[in-house]
Amino acid sequence: MFQGRPARNSEIILVGRSNVGKSTLMRNITGRAFRIGKKPGVTRKPNFYDHPQHNFLITDLPGFGFMSGVERTYRETIKTDVVQYVESNSNSILAAVLVIDGNSVIEIIDRHLSRGDIPHDIDFYNFLIDLEIPTILAINKIDKINNLDASLDTISTSFGLPQPWKQWSDIIAPISAKKGDLSSMLSILRTLLHDAKHDDLLQFFK
Ligand SMILES: Nc1nc2c(ncn2[C@@H]2O[C@H](COP(=O)(O)OP(=O)(O)O)[C@@H](O)[C@H]2O)c(=O)[nH]1
Numbered sequence: 124m125f126q127g128r129p130a131r132n133s134e135i136i137l138v139g140r141s142n143v144g145k146s147t148l149m150r151n152i153t154g155r156a157f158r159i160g161k162k163p164g165v166t167r168k169p170n171f172y173d174h175p176q177h178n179f180l181i182t183d184l185p186g187f188g189f190m191s192g193v194e195r196t197y198r199e200t201i202k203t204d205v206v207q208y209v210e211s212n213s214n215s216i217l218a219a220v221l222v223i224d225g226n227s228v229i230e231i232i233d234r235h236l237s238r239g240d241i242p243h244d245i246d247f248y249n250f251l252i253d254l255e256i257p258t259i260l261a262i263n264k265i266d267k268i269n270n271l272d273a274s275l276d277t278i279s280t281s282f283g284l285p286q287p288w289k290q291w292s293d294i295i296a297p298i299s300a301k302k303g304d305l306s307s308m309l310s311i312l313r314t315l316l317h318d319a320k321h322d323d324l325l326q327f328f329k
């Protein structure tokens with residue numbers, strides 16, 4: 124279990140596989156220099172962005188799934204820890220941002236499905252929905268995607284959201300964390316916060 128979570132009543136979490144851009148996104152949202160990996164799996168503990176005066180936390184959780192140079196058992200420990208973290212704090216979590224590398228996700232999902240496995244991203248999405256946590260699918264690295272609409276349709280469908288992806292614009296947010304192109308994600312977050320009667324937190328997602 125992860126240590127050191129400040130006791131706050133409101134939280135937004137960033138989750139996803141390693142190397143998808145969670146820490147880059149965190150840095151972009153908060154303006155703080157969290158460590159960004161050349162090597163996947165560099166974030167092994169949560170990064171907390173704590174706002175005690177707002178009783179609010181933004182948390183960048185460690186990545187799950189494949190990480191080169193990291194033992195399988197260790198990877199599984201991280202996924203279990205992330206699952207436990209979300210379960211035990213689900214009452215405080217106002218929204219989850221499931222970050223996906225839009226440039227590689229289709230290939231990864233296909234590889235898993237052809238082996239008969241449930242891909243981690245889809246598994247995790249269903250887990251968040253089961254816990255009734257409002258979840259944004261942040262499709263990152265769109266600066267590297269050529270056929271954006273077609274790719275987003277494929278990604279959307281594989282998460283059980285039939286194409287065209289645009290009908291899910293309250294869930295699917297194409298972004299580039301690197302370029303600071305986050306407007307679709309910020310707009311969904313603001314709506315979720317407003318609906319959760321948390322207009323006091325809108326200032327963090329302008
Ligand atoms: N091209 C591109 N690269 C990105 C983007 N966001 C993150 N990256 C790169 O992806 C790598 C992993 O990013 P990081 O934030 O450490 O991922 P994390 O493991 O999910 O925290 C780094 O080399 C980032 O510079 C993006 O929007 N576009």
Ligand SMILES: [Mg+2]
Pocket residue numbers: 145146147158159160165166
């Ligand atoms: Mg990271």
